Amino acid sequence: MDSDIRASANQAPPLVGHNVVTSDRALVDAVTRHGGAEVVESLVGLGAAAGTAEAREHGMLANRHHPELTPYDRWGNRVDEVSFHPSWHWLMERAIGHGLAATPWTRAEEGDAHAHLRRAAGFFAWSQTEPGHGCPVSMTYAAVPALRADDALAKEWTPLLASTTYDPGLRPHAEKRGALAGMGMTEKQGGSDVRANVTTATPAGDDGWYALRGHKWFTSAPMNDMFLVLAQAEGGVTCFVVPRVLPDGTRNRIDLVRLKDKLGNRSNASSELELDGTLGQRLGDEGRGVRTIIEMVAATRLDCVLGSASLMRRALAEASWHVSHRSAFGSLLADKPLMQNVVADLAVESEAATALAMRLAAAVDAPHDAHEAALRRIALPLAKFWVCKRTPAMVAEALECLGGNGYVEESGLPLLFRESPLNSIWEGSGNVNALDVLRALSREPEALAAWITEVGAARGEDPRLDRAIDDALALLGEVTGLEVGARRLAGQMAACLQGSLLVRFGPPEVADAFCASRLGTSYGGTFGALTGGDLRAIVDRATPSLS
Incomplete structure (x- = not known):
């Protein structure tokens, strides 16, 4: 058969090989206006990577191969692990490596006057590869200002959240080179009305640790290293830092009931959690969780x-x-x-x-x-x-x-x-x-x-x-x-x-x-x-x- 007949006629070629940053004149103008040409220049490598055929393929694969929940191991022990396709990890590694998680908080302290603008433009550009993995990246970025309610917890977690090293896997955070954060706010009966939450928190010692009991209706990225969780303490709705793995290396009691079958991306795992004696450290005063x-x-x-x-x-x-x-x-x-x-x-x-x-x-x-x-x-x-x-x-x-x-x-x-x-x-x-x-x-x-x-x-x-x-x-x-x-x-x-x-x-x-x-x-x-x-x-x- 003649190759001209076999070739597709009048079809647009795939949109690959462009720089997602520099080919976006609206983005370049906005970033230059607020941050200068240097900020744009710092994003050229990210923009080039985001426009490759490789990035496009990884985005498609991460959504074609859904996360899989393994609640129990072969002997019946709860493990509550979620496995992701390698393309998910490829996307995450580059998002974290480009400083799109909590990095700007530490860079701003080091004198980068445009750290958050730089990160925002990078997040905007890199998210065009695939939207789902932006969720854990975003929550990790957003956790730092909340952690500042407690100086000790902020100093403990911020360097890991701000790291540009993607280090997946459930281990004590002291053994990791980078960490990811999530949140557990909503419950079945309340949704956005978090003051209607019924999850309870009772002191588990005199060192700021509490035992949490209840459920969380929608918690994305359940393999993240820690979560900010709202629960009812004696003084009212309170915020807690809940690590996935406790400092002694044991798994915190976070039971993954199921992964949600949701409308949008399929690359990210969104889960329903049960907490039963789950340990968390109080962040801020009791009653000031919201x-x-x-x-x-x-x-x-x-x-x-x-x-x-x-x-x-x-x-x-x-x-x-x-x-x-x-x-x-x-x-x-x-x-x-x-x-x-x-x-x-x-x-x-x-x-x-x-x-x-x-x-x-x-x-x-x-x-x-x-x-x-x-x-x-x-x-x-x-x-x-x-x-x-x-x-x-x-x-x-x-x-x-x-x-x-x-x-x-x-x-x-x-x-x-x-x-x-x-x-x-x-x-x-x-x-x-x-x-x-x-x-x-x-x-x-x-x-x-x-x-x-x-x-x-x-x-x-x-x-x-x-x-x-x-x-x-x-x-x-x-x-x-x-x-x-x-x-x-x-x-x-x-x-x-x-x-x-x-x-x-x-x-x-x-x-x-x-x-x-x-x-x-x-x-x-x-x-x-x-x-x-x-x-x-x-x-x-x-x-x-x-x-």
Whole structure:
């Protein structure tokens, strides 16, 4: 058979061999703006690795071969181990090696002024290889600020969590070169209402150890080395550090009831736990558990925004790459006006999410700046609500750009689509975050002042943004303390933040398209309804390049 006949005609080549960092102009601009060219340069190696065919294959394999639970050994002894495919370990080793876990906390102390921005951009880029392994990486990053409630525990665990050495396996943490952290918060009867938890904690000596009894409904990455767990002590809900292996080398009593059969990625193991005399060290005062662990929640909320923005960018890259190589009805899809409109609209959504995510990461690098701290307080739940809510519709539209090819698992788009609702649920659903915005507005006036200052920096630059800011301020008078309007307010405030960033710093064509659609009155409610503007320039900016 002639080789020309055997070869596939009019199919886009696989999107491999590009640098995920440097080919993303929106990411490069945002990181340069907040951290400088040096931060971008430090991520070039990571970006190159993330764009390889090898990374793409490992991401597919890690989801094809699911984690397996072994509750008992051959003699009937409980072992409660989960085994992962080698591709999972390949991904984890590189994520940890690039410093995407807790490394920025120690690097910041050593003088890296952009440690958290550097890590956020790396997490955003590397997560495009495969989203599931980002969960243990994210929890490990987020555990450090919570651990600081106890100096001794922080000194004991932080160096291991901040290590760039991936060292899997159940052993005492004193024998390991690196460690991973998780969390056990939710229970069957409460979900986000952790004050309804019924797991109990009773003192097991006078040295801060307690015995925990109860269950945890959703604990991801159960092979991690330690978990921050909430339980009811005599003084109320309290936080505990629960090691997987005790200092004497014995296994802590953590029974894995089952692995959850969940919607999104299949690479990560999410489990249901039973605790029966499980030992944990108190972290912070009794009754202050929610306040202690909220530091971890705040950090994981940032990673929810980064993770969703990463899904958007991967989906956009696949869509823009496909239409730049696929022909239909006599010309490239990328040259068709309506397809240009769709891809440009997706690009605007992705750039707005990227700009906001990097702005929040830069704020973490300024912990002692009053404005930055107040902005983090209000902007984290705003971004968590808005960006994560926008992701499923955006990914679905990107999948459609590939037509039937996008509906096939090998394209990678079905995994992105299944994963797209996750970050809107994890660390507080949309309602929880919208209500948290109301809480911040009612209790912390400096939070509203920070939002007004941030969006006000773009006042006078675009009348559509000015009107949207005024509308948001008017909503504040209508819904303060009224739950029914919380989502509307959160969406409006978040869109104004994105608009302000794009108007001040983005390309004119992107800022104009955003303000005309997301803040204007002509938006059709679906992607591909932009009106006017240089759509081709937006598409070209978003399309990956192999150079």
